Amino acid sequence: MNHSRLPLEVCEAIIDACGCENYLRLRYDTLRACALTCKSWQPRSRYNLLRRVRFxxxxxxxxxxxxxxxxxxxxxxxxxxxxxxxxxxxxxxxxxxxxxxxxxxxxxxxxxxxxxxxxxxxxxxxxxxxxxxxxxxxxxxxxxxxxxxxxxxxxxxxxxxxxxxxxxxxxxxxxxxxxxxxxxxxxxxxxxxxxxxxxxxxxxxxxxxxxxxxxxxxxVDLCLYQPDSLWPWVDLCDSVAQYNYLRSIILSFDVSRAPARQLAASDTAVVTAVKERDPFVVISEQITSLLRSIRSDFMHTISLRLAPTMDEGKDGVRSFTYHSDRAHAIDHLFGPEVRDIMVSGPLARLALLRVHLQENSLAHGPEWWCKILRERLGPVPREIRVHVDYYAPEVSRGKYSYAQLWLA
The missing domain is CATH 3.80.10 (Leucine-rich repeat, LRR (right-handed beta-alpha superhelix))
Known part of the structure; x- marks a missing residue:
């Protein structure tokens, strides 16, 4: 077979999609089959087959x-x-x-x-x-x-x-x-x-x-995923203070349990205090110290992602676990100290604040979250985009909302 009966651009889009397959064996087998389909498919198949090589x-x-x-x-x-x-x-x-x-x-x-x-x-x-x-x-x-x-x-x-x-x-x-x-x-x-x-x-x-x-x-773009108290946080803040061209920051936090610490098992009082400490308080301290370190006049976007962890239940099954609600997180993460930082200095010119929340209750929609953020932050001169993912127990893959905009 020398030519496909479908338009070449459609065929190439299909081949490109096959090239995005993460499972190595499946991707190779599929692209080899595409390369042998017809001569017009061979160049695109060969490109996708060799674009990403793994040893x-x-x-x-x-x-x-x-x-x-x-x-x-x-x-x-x-x-x-x-x-x-x-x-x-x-x-x-x-x-x-x-x-x-x-x-x-x-x-x-x-x-x-x-x-x-x-x-x-x-x-x-x-x-x-x-x-x-x-x-x-x-x-x-x-x-x-x-x-x-x-x-x-x-x-x-x-x-x-x-x-x-x-x-x-x-x-x-x-x-x-x-x-x-x-x-x-x-x-x-x-x-x-x-x-x-x-x-x-x-x-x-x-x-x-x-x-x-x-x-x-x-x-210019800094992405921090699942930081906890064991991170070299002082070094990180010192580095941020030197990023004169910093434009965006993504902070993704695990908020369903208190951060782990390397403590001696014999120190029962300290271990208990750490376990009982509100994880949102720890996160708030980290966010505050990081925001205070920003010196760049080019800051455009800050994204905060609050996510649960996969905890193992008594039956051995791992599932998303929430130990407190997101409204409690907002109380801590957007308190007076953070609000003062975001209305003065370099962050006063921030163009976009994104807040990603994952909720297991359908009682509060994205509009409610926008209202809460507006109350917490006050008349800040920026756009706020709220993403709320709803995980309903009766739906295995969850229910998700689309982004809602609120323009101050």
């Missing part, structure tokens, strides 16, 4: 190299490279930056590293990864690093890095506060380090050292 086992690197050496133009189709070993933390050396691979992947834009032990790589391996000098997006997750300097130098090695996502990483060696400060100070002397890093996403930083400042001062 799960070391031998796949050599097999892929054989393919692009036999047909060199195929290498230019690779825009994303994912290194996520199948046997997490239990394999030997995984040749991520094979010299032959680096030489041929000239158009690589996104590099995803996850699920392995950085200590299994040779020393200074970040220098080899830096040979992927066209990479603008880096995702680093679930990796065991020897020391904070390893992840910092990995980031520094990519001169065109524009976006960094970092989370669920561990460190086998604990660095002192002085070591972390020296590492951040070193970046100031490296003119090329993080000069183009504009988007920073951080999540699950429970044991992350205070080296966020080492990622530069040019951040």
């Amino acid at each position: 799960r086992r070391p031998h796949q690197v050599e097999r892929f190299l054989d393919t692009i050496i036999a047909d060199p133009p195929l290498a230019d189709l690779v825009h994303e490279l994912h290194i996520t070993p199948a046997d997490a933390h239990r394999h030997g050396f995984f040749s991520i930056a094979n010299p032959a691979l680096v030489k041929r992947l000239r158009g690589l834009q996104k590099l995803v590293l996850g699920q392995f032990d950085w200590n299994s790589l040779p020393p200074f391996y970040y220098a080899f990864i830096g040979k992927f000098n066209s990479v603008s997006i880096l995702e680093v997750s679930n990796i065991v690093f020897h020391a904070p300097g390893d992840i910092v130098r990995l980031v520094w090695s990519l001169p065109k890095l524009n976006e960094l996502s970092c989370g669920l990483n561990e460190f086998t060696m604990t660095s002192s506060a002085e070591d972390c400060m020296n590492l951040c100070a070193l970046r100031m002397r490296m003119r090329s380090a993080c000069r183009e890093l504009h988007t920073l996403s951080l999540w699950s930083l429970n044991n992350f050292p205070p080296v966020i400042s080492a990622f530069g001062t040019m951040v």
Whole structure:
């Protein structure tokens, strides 16, 4: 079959949708079948098949190299490279930056590293990864690093890095506060380090050292997911104070239980106090300290997301759990202190405030939430957009509302 009976643009849209499939095996099988359908489908299928390449086992690197050496133009189709070993933390050396691979992947834009032990790589391996000098997006997750300097130098090695996502990483060696400060100070002397890093996403930083400042001062969009009391919050606020071009902040909080803390089990009084402490109070303190740190005159959008967690019940089934209502959250998160911050200084020019809430009661609609926010914030000169997701127990997938606007 040489040609499809459907318009080519429709066929290509279908093939692109198949290329967005996250399940690796299903995506490859579907795109291979599309490539064999007809000649007109082959270019788009091949593009989607090679646009995102993922290596799960070391031998796949050599097999892929054989393919692009036999047909060199195929290498230019690779825009994303994912290194996520199948046997997490239990394999030997995984040749991520094979010299032959680096030489041929000239158009690589996104590099995803996850699920392995950085200590299994040779020393200074970040220098080899830096040979992927066209990479603008880096995702680093679930990796065991020897020391904070390893992840910092990995980031520094990519001169065109524009976006960094970092989370669920561990460190086998604990660095002192002085070591972390020296590492951040070193970046100031490296003119090329993080000069183009504009988007920073951080999540699950429970044991992350205070080296966020080492990622530069040019951040424009900051995304923070599920922060708790174990985050390097002081370092984060100090970094935000240096972001002179900061434009947007996304804060996503887990509010269904008090934040975990590393406390001795014998300290019963302290443990009890932490468990009983209202999680909204902790979140309010974090939001307040972060907002007070903002110095940028370019702030446009702040998004606050309040979400429950998946708690395991007595029957062993995990489900969304709410330990208090969202109105209680609003009382704490938009009190007088936050209101004063948002009507003075850089935030007085804020254009948009987004509040995402998840509610398990259908008693209050989005209009009610807008009214509550208006009462809490007063006559602020900005647009407020409220998103409320309703989870009804009798509906497995939940009931969702559309965004409602309120223009001050």
